[in-house]
Amino acid sequence: MADDGSQVPAASVARLPLYLRCLEELRADGVSTVSSSRLAELAGVNAAKLRKDLSHLGSYGTRGVGYEVPNLMHQIQHQLGLDQQSPVIVVGLGNLGQALAKHGGFGERGFPIVALFDVQPDVVGITVGDLTVSHFDDVDAVVASHGARTAIIAAPADAAQSVTDRVTSAGITSVLNFAPTVVQVGVGVALRQVDLALELQILNYYQPRSESERDTKLRLSV
Amino acid sequence: MADDGSQVPAASVARLPLYLRCLEELRADGVSTVSSSRLAELAGVNAAKLRKDLSHLGSYGTRGVGYEVPNLMHQIQHQLGLDQQSPVIVVGLGNLGQALAKHGGFGERGFPIVALFDVQPDVVGITVGDLTVSHFDDVDAVVASHGARTAIIAAPADAAQSVTDRVTSAGITSVLNFAPTVVQVGVGVALRQVDLALELQILNYYQPRSESERDTKLRLSV
DNA sequence: GCTGCTTTGTGAACCGACGCACAAGCTTCT
């Protein structure tokens, strides 16, 4: 029902790519139809929640049968705007940045990496994957020429904010920040933060502690 | 007030490491006392929410003054169980796994990487950072000898579940999964999933779309 | 065509999280 006017709740949006990935697996296995309960099991979520999530993008299931895998994939892809490729730039080619640049998973899923940037003289000019690292000073022209809208920030923490400001003024409207610091973005720019060390610290809370701890805090799923 | 019996809500736990990181910055700048409003600004959250989060671990602020930076850091560290180091193993030394293994941020924050595992003959035996990659078959003995409780999974998706099962049976109780697939863990094992391509897909939803879209969905912070 | 089985889509209750707003409490100045 909700196709045009209303928004999809943020919590649902965050799960749609997960469903899409599960659907890809099913399609690879030659499955043509899937029920909400089966798909929910694969995604590790509640079946009712999954159905409600999918209902936000229309009624594409068949009662008594389930969802047609290729059709549902197409609907989710459309809703997420994955119909066309979205070029991505990477800023900061340290260990993590280089790994991300060489990581094939992005290109496979419609996010080809088209340019790499750094400021270190010993990094600018080297080849990572099949791209040569450009100097960050050239970011405006390169972003414009490729029509890139998404930036992956893998720069040091103390440079992350200025890098973010620079790429957004160059036309970037989506920022995925791996630097271990909070960055601010203006309106009209989407932002997600991924902090690897933070994840370990969160996990650590759920470790059983020696000193007279309750053992009732041993669950966590994300 | 809530120190022993009651739990800290999961949403609060997930933010405590963030506060801790901001406090580290403040301490590095020589700041000895901080108000909730200032700390909230640094962390990018609401001040009342921050105070409520901190209240879950006791009353460590002084009204009219604020929080003493070193003391608050210590309390958060204690609550998260960061008093002692927690050794970590990395399974899967592809691009991402190698970058994570060389990433200094883990060791700095109390999570020294003590062992690396893979199954590929051309990877086992190589040196990454200052560790040599062991064969995954030896995981039980190595985990036991180091007392490691946390595993970072950077293996291919189709191996992630079996790797997870193996490391948990070897004694691992915290799993940080980077493989692009949902893994299941038994009770008593904490799990967090990080999927890089997923993040880009989520971001993509908030991109302005061409076809007669509302421009009211342009915000997102995490 | 009708009955029974299966599964979707959703109303509604429930639950947790968020943020406002204010009382309690500490500090400083007079």
Add this chain to the structure above:
DNA sequence: AGAAGCTTGTGCGTCGGTTCACAAAGCAGC
């Protein structure tokens, strides 16, 4: 000592998300 000014800690209303449970709807077999 008393008053004024901050800042914490928290009660409470609100909002969004999750889950249950069921009606609506399609399919299969008789």
